[in-house]
Amino acid sequence: MANSNAHQAAIEAFREQILSAAKSKTPLSIEGGGTKFWYGNPNQYAKLNTRTYSGILEYQPEELVITACAGTPLKEIEAALKEKNQVLAFEPPHFGDQATFGGAIAAGLAGPGRISVGNFRDFVLGARILDGKGQDLSFGGKVMKNVAGYDVSRLMPGSMGTLSLLLEASVKVLPKPAAAATLRCRISQEKALKILNEWAGQPLPLSASCWIGNADGDGKLTIRLAGAVAAVKSATPLMSAQVNAQIVSPDEAEDFWNQLREQNLSAFTSLGNDQTLYRLALPAACGSLSIPGSENDVVLEWHGQQRWIKAPGDQATFDAIKKLASSYGGHATRFKQGSNVNPAFERFTLLSEQTHSKALEAVQGRLRSAFDPAGVFATKRLP
Numbered sequence: 001m002a003n004s005n006a007h008q009a010a011i012e013a014f015r016e017q018i019l020s021a022a023k024s025k026t027p028l029s030i031e032g033g034g035t036k037f038w039y040g041n042p043n044q045y046a047k048l049n050t051r052t053y054s055g056i057l058e059y060q061p062e063e064l065v066i067t068a069c070a071g072t073p074l075k076e077i078e079a080a081l082k083e084k085n086q087v088l089a090f091e092p093p094h095f096g097d098q099a100t101f102g103g104a105i106a107a108g109l110a111g112p113g114r115i116s117v118g119n120f121r122d123f124v125l126g127a128r129i130l131d132g133k134g135q136d137l138s139f140g141g142k143v144m145k146n147v148a149g150y151d152v153s154r155l156m157p158g159s160m161g162t163l164s165l166l167l168e169a170s171v172k173v174l175p176k177p178a179a180a181a182t183l184r185c186r187i188s189q190e191k192a193l194k195i196l197n198e199w200a201g202q203p204l205p206l207s208a209s210c211w212i213g214n215a216d217g218d219g220k221l222t223i224r225l226a227g228a229v230a231a232v233k234s235a236t237p238l239m240s241a242q243v244n245a246q247i248v249s250p251d252e253a254e255d256f257w258n259q260l261r262e263q264n265l266s267a268f269t270s271l272g273n274d275q276t277l278y279r280l281a282l283p284a285a286c287g288s289l290s291i292p293g294s295e296n297d298v299v300l301e302w303h304g305q306q307r308w309i310k311a312p313g314d315q316a317t318f319d320a321i322k323k324l325a326s327s328y329g330g331h332a333t334r335f336k337q338g339s340n341v342n343p344a345f346e347r348f349t350l351l352s353e354q355t356h357s358k359a360l361e362a363v364q365g366r367l368r369s370a371f372d373p374a375g376v377f378a379t380k381r382l383p
């Protein structure tokens with residue numbers, strides 16, 4: 001159990017830092033473990049570090065909910081869950097040893113399991129924050145039944161520190177699936193997307209998918225089945241037969257899904273200095289795409305709804321990729337930049353560039369002025 005005096009002192013220090021920033025009208029860049037500093041638009045503002053506010057506050061395995069301070073190491077959360085055979089089912093990437101609970105929530109990123117269980121936002125039940133006036137506010141609850149309706153805590157995932165300082169969050173957890181199997185086959189992108197969409201519409205325990213290959217040729221499709229023992233046992237031969245797949249050993253499978261989540265596979269690590277790793281978020285059932293300037297090792301996750309491509313980092317390429325994603329109703333992000341790519345380039349598709357998101361700009365403006373009238377969190381990490 002965390003030390004409440006130390007916690008109170010940490011909150012007071014945060015409040016002082018926020019009030020002083022509000023007074024001087026200088027934004028603060030919130031930082032947890034600093035493992036995702038490269039994600040989003042860069043800035044040079046002074047840091048507010050959350051690691052002094054650390055610890056699991058409450059874990060009720062029988063209620064499937066954990067409440068922890070933002071500065072708690074993510075690995076500490078996952079270790080506590082592992083003891084009770086539970087998991088963060090959307091598999092948030094760590095991108096480094098020091099990843100914190102709050103940083104993972106603020107980044108809002110999810111790993112391979114996201115396609116079957118939902119994103120981080122779906123799992124946040126409640127949050128305690130300090131706003132730009134230093135007010136200590138709590139939203140939502142700690143129990144699953146308290147999730148109906150619109151909830152401010154749901155704004156924290158993906159907010160990248162631009163709305164308020166997240167102090168604590170309660171997150172829904174799930175039991176680890178009773179059984180899992182990983183299958184792999186060689187198949188073209190087009191065929192992989194077709195079969196994944198067919199499978200996704202059937203009552204199969206399809207938990208994750210990843211296709212890696214040359215956009216115009218064959219690649220390797222890896223799929224994970226997870227769920228009840230009987231479901232995985234009956235689906236494994238059925239699905240393998242349809243794509244002529246082999247079963248991957250449990251150790252190799254675990255390693256593969258971890259490496260995919262952490263982007264340690266060579267398809268990610270081979271990013272050239274002049275390249276950018278682009279992330280395309282696309283609606284379900286979007287077919288294979290021809291990406292301008294992209295090279296080998298296109299990575300498709302989430303049955304094609306999340307795609308990673310390496311292509312030149314210049315503005316013209318990003319514009320073309322954004323246009324392509326938008327033509328299918330999706331959006332694109334400059335996720336990681338090669339060392340020679342201008343770090344000042346805007347990393348996201350602007351809301352104004354997305355037809356269906358235009359109305360959100362006004363809502364976002366109002367939210368930001370309510371939470372943060374002095375612009376303490378206006379670091380522009382998000383547009």
Ligand SMILES: Cc1cc2nc3c(=O)[nH]c(=O)nc-3n(C[C@H](O)[C@H](O)[C@H](O)COP(=O)(O)OP(=O)(O)OC[C@H]3O[C@@H](n4cnc5c(N)ncnc54)[C@H](O)[C@@H]3O)c2cc1C
Binds near residue numbers: 348
């Ligand atoms: C305060 C705040 C401000 C933000 N401002 C911006 C901004 O200006 N520009 C920006 O790009 N992002 C912005 N974001 C992030 C944006 O909200 C997320 O990118 C959005 O929630 C979509 O989530 P996702 O695609 O990252 O992942 P998820 O929410 O996990 O979405 C998963 C999947 O849903 C589908 N999907 C999601 N979005 C779309 C879409 N637009 N079209 C089609 N399918 C989709 C795709 O299949 C996608 O892969 C902001 C977030 C917050 C909290």
